[in-house]
Amino acid sequence: MPPAAGQQAAAVPRRRRAGAVLGIVAVVAFAAAAVLLGWFLLREPPVPPQDVAAEDLGTALRSGDLADFPVTTTTSVVPEEQYEAVFADLVDDTAEADVSLTGTTPVEESDDGTLSFTATYAWSWPLAEDATWEYTTDVPFTYSGPDGREPGEWQAAWSPAILAPELESGERLAVERTAAQRGDIIGADGETIVTERDVLTVGVDKSRVAASEWNATANTLADLLGFGEEATADLVARTESSGEKAFVQAIVIRVNDPDYDRSALEETPGVLLIPGSRALAPTAGFARPILGTTGKATAEIIEKSDGRVAAGDIVGISGLQAAYDDQLSGAPGIRVVATKPDSDDEARELWAKDGESGKPLELTLDVAMQKHAERVLADAGEESPSAIVAVDARTGGVLAAASGEGSQGYDTAMLGQYPPGSTFKIAAALGMLRNGLTPDSTVSCPDRIVVGKEFDNVDGYPSSATGDVPLRTAFAHSCNTAMVGQHDLVSQQDLHDAAASLGLGLEGSRLGAAGYLGDVPAEASSEADHAASFIGQARVLASPLAMATVAASVAGGSTVSPMLVVTDDAESDQAPGTLREDEAATLRELMSGVVEVGSASQALAGVPGVVGAKTGSAQGNDGRTNVWMVAIKGDIGVAVFVEDGEFGSTTAGPIMRDFLTGS
Structure with a gap:
């Protein structure tokens, strides 16, 4: 039928149009992709973040x-x-x-x-x-x-x-430490002992003389400085081994030190004096064994400091300077500088932090008294170790602690360990008083006595004070046999306790410095050991500091704990001791007899203010006769010691007199 045929013929063109559209879309898509790809391939890479x-x-x-x-x-x-x-x-x-x-x-x-x-x-x-x-x-x-x-x-x-x-x-960066102001060491009444003082560092400047003159210059300098053979050899050796332009330090002296001829030093070719400052005491020898010295930090000090000390730092080398270095040295400053190697341009500071000055260290030393004690020992001219110590009975403060030239720099005053001899009879007498004796009690003083071994009195002991005599007489003339004769009455423990009541053998917890306060065994090793303890022999040991403490305890009427460094703890009242005032009063009575009629009468006759004294001599371990005298003047206990002497009365006595009468 025609209509059906017409409809079928019209459907074919529509399918062809759809295919054509799809083709066109495909072409467009491909073209777009090509454009995009081209853009991607030709675009600039992104800027990195x-x-x-x-x-x-x-x-x-x-x-x-x-x-x-x-x-x-x-x-x-x-x-x-x-x-x-x-x-x-x-x-x-x-x-x-x-x-x-x-x-x-x-x-x-x-x-x-x-x-x-x-x-x-x-x-x-x-x-x-x-x-x-x-x-x-x-x-x-x-x-x-x-x-x-x-x-x-x-x-x-x-x-x-x-x-x-x-x-x-x-430029290069470098870190420099700037030394902090070192804290002063001050004494009683705030008087300055150690502070920064002008000094001259003296040495050989090898750049100033020809190489052929180096050895001669070192020897000449050593001679001008009074060096001994060992010090001279050391200076010469260091001069020879150092660099061609080195400065070889010999010594540091005070600017106005009268012991050195400054003009002669300055006029010697090759010798250089470099001005500076150093923490020093009033004189070179003032309490030197106690105060110690400062100097450049050694490798050992640097290693032990855990970074606190660096090479080149001035630190305490010995004595209190070393013991309290952390307090005295403060904190060094630090600065960062820019330098140019091999250039004479001054370093340019980029940053700095100021240091903190050291804090002062307060001592009980009386400056005038210490100087006087040192002069007295120097005038005495003892070649063996010697010492004078004075302790304030009211505070326990160590007012003077001088060691003589014979000590050769050792702190005999504070650290010496010697048998105290008859000065220990103060403690022995206290033991007797506590066991019932009085100054008027009769004791026997024979020429000799055997208790484990033979004991006798010193040569020249007065015969008038032998036989049965009052304890006060035996004490005044220092009868050995009378003391040894009480060995059954007073035990070794009693002697130990009596000594401790006088401060002898204690730990010295308030001292604040190195010091030895003696040792009195609480048990005897034998009968002879016990007997010898009564006269300060056997194993009984003391230092001049310890015996001055004994005298101060008697003077003050209570156990003295000595103090040298003043701290918050040390400033507190002394811990109550076991010595009673009535016991101390009796001991003062016995000690006054030593001055009035006894072994110290000639040495201390006419010395005003002396309350009492006690002489002593002991056989040292090296065969020398160690001689002693302790005395009380007002509220001060004093001990004088000489390692090698004759008697306490004849060797230590004149030194004690000069100390007590001088100023």
């Missing part, structure tokens, strides 16, 4: 590994090598720095298309426990564009100022 580049440089600066980081330079410098050279001394002296990125500026584009930004880095160098050098540096970054189809890199513009502010080419 600036923060990543800045962080990477921070990591490199922290580690010092800069070899692979892209930088631009205007010179032939190698950044990694410059980094190492600039920080070499800092790294040797401290821990490594902490470097952190603190921020970046926005990226800017220049007329030629170059991109740039600036990164800021915070540096932190821990130079000491409480000293950190902190600063910031700015680093310019640039980006010139991609490298072909690679993104390209941000590059840091290298300069020394990246490492430290305003650092210049060729």
Whole structure:
């Protein structure tokens, strides 16, 4: 039928049109893809993130590994090598720095298309426990564009100022310690003992004379300084072994020291005097064994300081200067400087932290009394060790502790250990009083007595004081046999306790310095050992400090605990002792008889204010006769000791008299 045929003929063109549309879409899609691919292949690579580049440089600066980081330079410098050279001394002296990125500026584009930004880095160098050098540096970054189809890199513009502010080419960083003001040592009534005083460092300047004259110059200098053979040989050896332009130190002297001819030193070719200052006492010998000395820190001191002390620091070498160095030295200052090697330009300071001055050390020493004690010993001219110690009965303060020239620098006054001989009879008498005797009790004083071994009296003991006599008479004339004869009445423990009541054998917890307060065994090793203890022999030991403490305890009426260094603890009242005032009064009575009619009557006759005394001599371990005298004048207990003498009355007595009568 015609209509059906017409409808079928019309459907075919519509299918062809749909196919054509799909073809067109496919062609368009392909063309778009081609365009997109072309754009992708021809586009510029993206700019690398600036923060990543800045962080990477921070990591490199922290580690010092800069070899692979892209930088631009205007010179032939190698950044990694410059980094190492600039920080070499800092790294040797401290821990490594902490470097952190603190921020970046926005990226800017220049007329030629170059991109740039600036990164800021915070540096932190821990130079000491409480000293950190902190600063910031700015680093310019640039980006010139991609490298072909690679993104390209941000590059840091290298300069020394990246490492430290305003650092210049060729400069190196160094850490210097600046010495703090050392604390003074002061004595009674606030009088200064040790403070900074003007000095001259004397030595051989090898650059000032020909090499052929070095040996002669060292010998001449040693002669001018009064050196002995050993010191001279040491100076000569150090001069010969040092560098061609070295300064070889010989000695440090006070500017106005009368013991040295300054003019002669200055006029000697090759000798140089360098002015300076040093913490010193009023005189070279003033309480030197006690105060000690200062000097450059030794390797041993540096090692033991746990970083507190560095090479070149002036520290306490001995005595109180060493014991209280932490307090006296304070904290050194620190500064960072920029220097140019092999240049005469002065170092440029980049940063500094002030030090903290040392704190003063307070002693009980009376400056005038100490000087007087030293003069008395010097005038006595004893060749063996000797000492004078004075202790204030009211406070326990050590007012003087002088050691004679025969001690050769040893602190005989505070540390000497010797049998106290008959001065110990003060403690023995206290033991007798506690066991029922009185000054008027009759005791037997024969010429000799055997208790485990034979004991006798000293040569020249007055016959009028032998036989049955009052205890006061036996004590006044120092009868050995009368004391030994009480061995059954007074036990060894009693002797130990009596001595402790007088401060002998205690630990010296308030002393604040090295000191020996004696030893009295509480048990006897034999009958003879016990008997000999009554007269300060056998194993009984004391120091001049200990015996001055005994005298001070008797003077004050209570057990004295001596004190040399004043601290918060030491300033508190002395701990109550076991010595009673009535016991001390009886001991003072016995000791007054020694001055009035006994063994000290000639030495101390007419000396005003003397309450009492006791002489003593003992056979030392080396066969020498150690001689003693203790005395009480007012509230002060005094002990005089000479290691090698005749009798306490004849050797120690005149020294005691000169001390008590002088000023």
